[in-house]
Amino acid sequence: MTTLPQLLQNAYQTVPDKTSIILQFASQEDKTITYRDLIHGANRYAQTYAKQGIKKGEVVILILQHGEDLVYSFWGAILHGAIPSIMPFLTEKLAPEKYRADLSSLISITKPTTIVTYPEFEKEIRDALVEGNSVKNIILTNQIVSVSDINFVSLQGMNSSEEDIVVLQHSSGTTGLQKGVALSHRAILNQLNAYSKTINLDKQKDVIVSWLPLYHDMGFIACFIMPVILQIPLVLMSPFDWVRAPYKLLQSVSQYQGTLSWLPNFAFNFCAQKIRERNLENVNLSTWRAIINCSEPVHVESHNLFFEKFSSYGLNYSAMQTCYAMAENVFAVTQSPLDKTPVIDEIDRETFMTQRLALKGKPDSAILKMTSSGKPLPNVKIKVVDESFNEVDERVVGEIAVQSDCMLTEYFNRPDATESAIKNDWYLTGDYGYLADGELYVSGRKKDLIIVGGKNVYPQDLESLAGEVAGVRKGRCVAFGMYDQESGTEEVVIIAESESGESDKELIADAIRKHVTKNSAVAVRHVKVVDETWILKTSSGKTARSANKEKFLKEL
């Protein structure tokens, strides 16, 4: 039996001087953390949690920015046997009232006993707490006890069993924060075991470089938990710094001989379009053996843009790979084999659109180029099913269902959500796709979800915000995503009905854009204010998002 704390202890005893994490900052020197530093820092937090009387299995919410405290408070919770969950930090773009409301909704479901934050942020947190809530301790980063000795036997996390929940992962927004994915030690270690074999992870040679946030599965698992647990050095920068200086990813790969990175599809376009040559002097990307495109629909065109821009810096075309992943399976479901390039399937557009069949395209008809997400991991089974949950043939589009030994334990405190997501031991992903020659192609989405720059956004959250704007008819808003080839990701579209005249509609559109952006931190690209009865509803009165999207596209 193995658990995460046992593996930390093992690293501490066998490779204390090995680099675990190199933290990068916009205007400071890089900070190297060895396994000794990591465990000592984590132990100080574990002792603080113990002193505060936090019990094993209690949830600790971490509201911290990129930096040492976030790293130590997280691993400290693991050593203590508490369940950490990382909540995004308030940014200047999100309205503080909305942030407090999101935090309250997280607390109401997850029932954490403890929140860790900075002294200067304490008031923000206290203001979000309502009478009778579960939070007993707010631990501030300046209250952490100093200890030098570490006594593993006294750490409660050492007695954890494989079945225990070790972390919770939330996605963003009101809806996402109410669904915490609870993962056990066993699930995480089964995933790491299978995934590390699939990508031939080598602790002597590999170095992971990442700018991904830790509150999303790709950053959290592939670029935080996996490297720390499997002893792969990790170079980690903040997403806020990267978005302002994307070239730093490439400079860091060159400086630290990085071998692996994970990026959402849009980041390939973003780097290719916005990085300037003058920031790439002496940059050498030849060590980069895999750049894995994951967490939003994958497009080979984005790989091609990236390659064109950076091939002269030693980038190998074969480095660009794909993966299909979800928090409910810890992380990866499929991975393209790294010894070749992802398969491109050219299918007949007409039969795909009208009959949901992905037949090989004929030379004289219009084709669609589909990029494979790869093959299932050795511990994962995939099937594609129809509406009645019957498995369909190869090249028939249906919902993707997943079964593995690394599934979530549950949605934390949400038996209703757990029950509706898992059917006969199969997890229904809510994604559409098809299988061909053992490769998975993800072709669309059944669930109503928008993915913007790799971030999951629930349309119902945006619709309810748009509905708060004066002049908008109550309950008459619809939000959906539309793929934009230039940026390589989806753009948010909001349509709202109003009884106002044409000149006021423009003002209402502006007000919607502002209000939604301010309260969701999601950029809204298109807002259309329309006359009443424009929006299509289903017979049961629900908003039919896909039908409205089709109508919008026809009118463009």
Next chain:
Amino acid sequence: MTTDITTPIAKFIAEKILKQPNKEIKHDEALISSGLIDSFSLMDLALFVEDTFGVKIEDTELNADTFDSLNQLAGLIQSRK
């Protein structure tokens, strides 16, 4: 003249970033803190300023503390010319 600076920037923001060419941007309107310019577009603005006015804005300066409105951005550009 400040308008020599603000006019082309306003046009760039409306056309290229917001994709609403007819949108008028007020000189004191909050651009960053309001979320009007999302973080993915901040770099575009910095590159445009550099190409058009020959003035460099560091990546650590791309936040509302350094400039938030057209007027403030124009002031920053003039002080560096």
